[in-house]
Structures are given as C-alpha cells and as structure tokens.
Amino acid sequence: MTRINTNVPSLVAQNRLMRSNNDLQEAMTRLSTGLRINSGKDDPAGLIASEALRSEITSFNKAISNTNRANQIITTADSALGQVSSLLSEVRGLVVEAANTGALSDNEIAANQLQIDSSLEAINRIAQTTTFQGRKLLDGGLDFLSKAGTNYDKVANLQIDQANLGASGSLKVSVSVTAAAEQAQVTVADIPTATPAVKSTGTLALTGAATVDAKASAAINFSQDNPDVNAAGSITLDDGAGNGVTLDITSDLVGIAGNGKTITFNEVNGHGTTPTATVDVGGNLTVEVDDTAATSIADIVLALEAEGYTVASTTNGTGLTDFTGASDSGTKTDFANGVDAATVTASISLEAVANGTAANGATITFSQVDGVTTPTAVVDADGNITIEVEDTESVAFADIKTAIDNEGTYAATIDTAGGLAAFDGDTATATQTAFAGGSAAGTPTSTITLSAKATGTDANTATITLDTTGTGAPSAAVDSDGNITVTIQAGTDVNVADIVGAINTEGTYEAEAGDADTLTAYNTTTGTATPTAFADGVDAAGGLAEDVVFELLGKSGSEVFNVSAGTNIDDLVKQINLVNDATGVTATKDGEGLVLTSNEYGSDAIVDFRVISEGSGGTMTASVGAGIRDTGADIVAKINGIDASGKGNTLSINTSTLDVSIQVDQGSSDSIDFTINGGGALFQLGADVVSNQQARIGIGSVSTARLGGASGKMFQLGSGESASLSSDPNQAAKIVTEAIEQVTSLRGRLGAFQSTTLESNIVSLNDTVANLQEAESSIRDADFAKESARLTRAQILVQSGTNVLSMANQNPQNVLSLLR
Secondary structure (H helix, E strand, O other): OOOOOOOHHHHHHHHHHHHHHHHHHHHHHHHHHOEOOOOOOOOHHHHHHHHHHHHHHHHHHHHHHHHHHHHHHHHHHHHHHHHHHHHHHHHHHHHHHHOOOOOOOHHHHHHHHHHHHHHHHHHHHHHHHOEEOOEEOOOOOEOEEEEEOOOHHHEEEEEEEEEOOOOOOOEEEEEEEEEOOEEEEEEEOOOOOOEOOEEEEEEEEEEOOOEOOEOOEEEEEEEEEEOOEOOEEEEEEEOOOOOEEEEEEEOOOOHHHHOOOOEEEEEEOOOOOOOEEEEOOOOOEEEEEEOOOEEEHHHHHHHHHHOOOEEEEEEEOOOOOEEEOOOOEEEEEEEEOOEOOEEEEEEEEEEEOOOOOOOOOOOEEEEEEOOOOOOEEEEOOOOOEEEEEEOOOOEEHHHHHHHHHHHOOEEEEEEOOOEOOEEOOOOEEEEEOOOEOOEOOEOOEEEEEEEEEEEOOOOOOOOEEEEOEOOOOOEEEEOOOOOEEEEOEOOOOEEHHHHHHHHHHHOOEEEEEOOOOOOOEEOOOOOEEEEEEEEOOEOOEOOOOOOEEEEEEEOOOEEEEEEOOOOOHHHHHHHHHHOHHHHOEEEEEEOOEEEEEEEEEOOOOEEEEEEEEEOOOOHHHHHHOOEEEEEOEOOEEEEOOEEOEEEOOEEEEEOOOEEEEEEEOOOOOOOEEEEEEEEOEEEEOOOOOOHHHEEEEOEOOOOOOOOEEOOEEHHHHOOOOOOOOOOOHHHHHHHHHHHHHHHHHHHHHHHHHHHHHHHHHHHHHHHHHHHHHHHHHHHHEOOHHHHHHHHHHHHHHHHHHHHHHHHHHHHHHHHHHHHO
C-alpha cells in the first residue's frame, strides 16, 4: 500500500476486532448469567415469549400455594368435625343406655343427662372456636346464603355444597318437578265391618214428692269465752280543793256474788291513825279512820288488802297522801258490775238470692287478713264465698253483713242474741256451714240404669221388679231366667244409693244412678217406680272370618301378627300402628279396606304383606292370596334444566357450577326456585382469576341449634327440653342419628373436595409449572457448551484481530523506503 492518509487495512482490522470483542462480551454475559436472553436485543420475540411464560409460572405457583392453603383449611375443619362426630357418638350411646329405664335408676339417667349437657356445650364451643388465621370455620359464616323464591316453603332441607356464582355473585336455581315421590302402598280389601258385642240394659225410674222453690242457706257461727269479772266499788278522798285520791276496790267474791255489797266509810272520834277494814257476814265492807288525826292513804290500802280486796289508786289533782276527817271528805260507791264466766255467741245467716239448687254444696271461707280495714266478700264460679276481715282489730258484724250484701250473690242476717256484739279474732272463733236446702219447683227423679255384666243377647227381655214387702236394707235377687227383683221396705225413705248398692252386690247386673238425678231417697207412699225390661244386647259379628297369621315387612323391619277371627279392621289398624316404628309401615282404614302405607317415600320404601297361615275361607287370603308387595317411587325433577338424581323426596346434582341437594316436603310436586346470592368459602385454584378456575364450597354451622334434621335439633336434648332423657328418649335417638348423618356427610363432602379437587389440582398445577419452566428455559437459558465454544472462538479472534491491527498500523511505515 502506497497511501498513508487512509489506512484501510487498519480500519478493516478495527471493525473485525470490534465485532470479535462484541462476540466475546456477549459470550461472557451469557456464561455469567446463564441466560441466552439478557435484554430485548438478544431475542425480542424470545423475550416476549419468555416473559409471558414467567408470568404464567408465577400465577401457577400462587395457585399451588392457594390450593395448599385451602387444603390446610379443610384439614382444620375436618379435624374439628371429627371431634364433633366423636361427641355425637357418645351422646347416642348415652341415649341408648338411658332408654333402659327398667334397669337404670333415676339418678343414673340424670347422670347421663348431665353428660349430654356437657357434650352439647362442647359441640357449641367447637363450632365457635374452630378458626384458621382468625376466620371461624364451623359457625355457619362459610355457608351459602340463599333468597327464597316461588314455593320455597316446600323445601324441607337445603344443602348447597358448591356453587359457582360467577361475576354477578349470584346464581338462580330452578327446580321443575315432573313426578312427585311416592310411598309404597298395599290394600287388603273386603274386611267386613265388625259389630262389637253390646250389653243388655234396663232401667228403674223413680219419682218423689213434688218440691217447691227454696233458697240454699248457710251460716257463720261466732263464739267467745268471757272470763269471770268481780264486782268493783270505790272510796274517793278529797281535800275540798280538788286534790284527792280514788281507791278502786275489786271484790274478793267471784263474779256476780259481789254485786250489791255495800261500802261504808266512817270517821270515828279517837280511832287513831291506824285505819281498819271489816266485812260483815253479808259481805258488806266498812272502813273506819280517825276523824281528826291524819291517816295514811297507804295504810288504808293495806287494811283493804288485808281483808282480801284488790285496790288500785287514782290521783286527783295533786293527790293526797294522808286523810284528815276534820279537813278532808270521803265518799264511796258500792260494789257492782260483777259478771260470771260465760260463752257469748252470735251468727250471720247467709241465704242465696236466687231459688234453686245451684248453691247447694257451696262453701263459706271466713279468714283474717292483715290490712283488710273493711271486710270483703268474693264469690267464685262455683258459688263458694270467701269473706276476709282484719286480723288485729275488732270487726263489727254490720260491716261483715254489708260486704256480703254488696257482693250480691247472697243476703246476710245478723243474730247477736247470744251476747256477742263484735268479732275479734284474738278472743272469738268462727265456724262455717256449707250451703244446703236449695231446691227448685218440680218433681225429683232418679233413673237407675242396669246393664248385664256379660255382653250379648242372653239378658234381652229379662224383667226388673220392685218388691215393696221387704224390711230393713234393700236387697236384690236374680232368677234362672235373668229376671231381677229388688226388695225394699214400703212407706219409708230408701236411699237410691242403697238400691244401687244392693243390685251391684248381687253381681249379675251393674247399676248406676244418673249424675243429674234430683231424687236421693225414694218413698213408696209419695213416689212411683217404673221399671223397663232389659233390651238392646248384641252378639259380636263381622270382622275377620278366620284366625290368621301374617307378616308385614317394611323398610325398618318386619313383624309377625297372630290375629283371631272376628277382629275388626279398627283393631287391626291399632295393632299394626303399635309397632310402625319397627316396621316402617302405617295402617289406615278406607271403608272395608286395610290400607298399609310406607312411612317413607322413594324406591327404598316397601310394603310386603304375606299371609303365613289362615283357615279355609279366610278374609285376607281371599283378598291378597299368599301375599302382595309394593315399592315407592323417587321424585323426578330437573334442576336448572339438568336431570337431577332423585332419592325419595331428595334431589341432587353435581356439576362444575352447582353441587346441591334439595329435600322437598313429602310427596310435593310443586316447582321451586330460589337464588344463591353469596356466602361459601371461595378458593382461587387456577392461574387466572376467572370463575372456572375457582371453587366455592359451603361449610354449615355445627352448633346444636343447626345439627339435626326433620326430627328436631340437638339443643332439644338438653335438660328441660322436649327431647331430654326424661322427656322423650325416642325422639332424642332420632335427632342424634340425623345429626351424625349430617356431620359425616359434611366430612365426606369436605374429604371429597380435598381428594378430587384440591390434591388433584396440586398435581396438575405442579405438572403444568414443570412444563412451563422447561419451555421458558428452552427459550431463555444459555447453552453452556455452545456459549463456551463461542467464548473460545471470540477470545482467539480478539487476540488475532489485535495482532492484525498492530500489523496494519505498521504497514504505512514501509512507504518511507520509497523516499530513501
């Protein structure tokens, strides 16, 4: 090269060296990061694909995490449900044990009830405290919410297991029933109506003398025991200025003996200061004092008391301590007002305002009550009257009469001729008599009905004779033809009850007088007797023609019945229904047909009637031959247009959007709709937040208020509730069984969700993540073998390019040789 301004070989060498350096840098970057694509320029399309795959991998990893979390929640709930299931099993055992009342004491049954109460508390506690990161799992907060629609009241039980509510957050459920569930039913026709045996009856009608209108009456009788009161007199001593003393002297003679005895007060000259008191043979008292000297009042009292008198003093003005005849005066009052001990009485008579017998037998209750300032009277519906008076004060009879009269049912009359003026409960007593004597105008009658002890027609036409030639108590005799003769005494009152007793004592017939009869005693002189011969006895007829042994089989079990000829259809119904809980079959009557119907609905319900043995011409063999069998039918319906699985009265579907079980009322054929508008536990199980990559499952409450079924709820097993051990152990057993089925069903459903949904989802997501990571790796990761080779090649090229560039830069110096 002879040009030096532009060193083309150097430029070429520089370009090549720059490219080699770039290749070396790229290889070193890929080997240091392990990635083929480190920036968009490395592979724009590959970068886009790689980032998309990375985003998917991240989403799928979170979906795996979500699924694991869901699995942990379900595991937590299942563990708690296992404890509930264990408690329910214990409760069932206690119920079964307590049903053994023939062997267990009341205390043992009460102990079982205490254990049940504790188990119910434990179940409620589990329902309220089972949580996962603060969220309660078994209190019903994760159950689905539903809004009632058409005929929703026909839904007996609704269980929503899963539902996809989509973006709208609600799902309408429509149930279209095309055929209602049916019971199994068998009819045994042509069982003749049975005519039961009837006893012959006859009557003996008795009448008495005519009565007139009369009012029932009663009385309250009062009595008070008064003690002896001795006669009393007095001596009054006065100084003339209004100052003095009165000596009240009580006679020593008991009662009225002291009345009329005199008191003499003498002032005697020279008597001295010692007073004297003397009593003559007639009981008259003389008191003497000095007429001038001062006599002590106290000494006068002592003199009186020495003679056996009781003295009390009363001071007048400033009083006197001494008596001086010269300046003081003395007056006296003779003995009087003595009373001998006696019992004083009074009475209040009560009479019904109205005539008739209505008040007969009514009672009077007389009581003392604190705070009753004014007497009160109250009459109840049976005519009994209650009178209340004050218990601490004397009560005027007039006030008691006013209270009775004002009430209006009875009228009162007071009689105080016995000396008692008022009633004081502290000293007096009151006794009451019941109302009696009321009557209404008319003729009293009594009809004695006689019935043969044996049923049938044997006694028909037998006669009843009343013989009035007897003496003493009534008697009865029956001859060989069944005719009965009742013998009484003529001209005397004979109690109707005694006539009835004589017939019953004889024993062939049973006698009874009517409750409403008004005649209690019969007299041949004033009354009449009308006997009626026996009639209307009927022999038994109809029913089964022959003895029969048959077996009845239902879903719950079988029972063998041994029935005698003549048994009517009503008795057959009673016998079969007595054990319908053991067979699952209920009997009813339809005319002359015995209708046997399964208690349950659906294809599992059966009625199998088999004649085991029956005499020739038997009723049941003629109707059904050797036997007859029928099965029920399951409900047929669609749920949201999808054919539902029917079992009895229960419908269910399980699709990707809805897993629901609906139990309708027994035999219902009505279409139903409702809306699921929220609730449930929502789990995001896929990489995309769309409804088909989500699962929503409902977990209902397991509190005792929610556990149970059609028979009742678990809380009813508690003390004092309707299904406690002391109230209804049979109902308790049914409720516990339904609760156990409910919990085990929930556990099974949660287990199935774990197994088929969550665990399979984890496996699927892990496989998907592995595939995506492999795809992403193939796009973005560097091939170390390839990149190592590129690195070596680039290193060599860089070294070579550097040498060549050095040589290219030295070439222009060769031009200097031309200038030499």
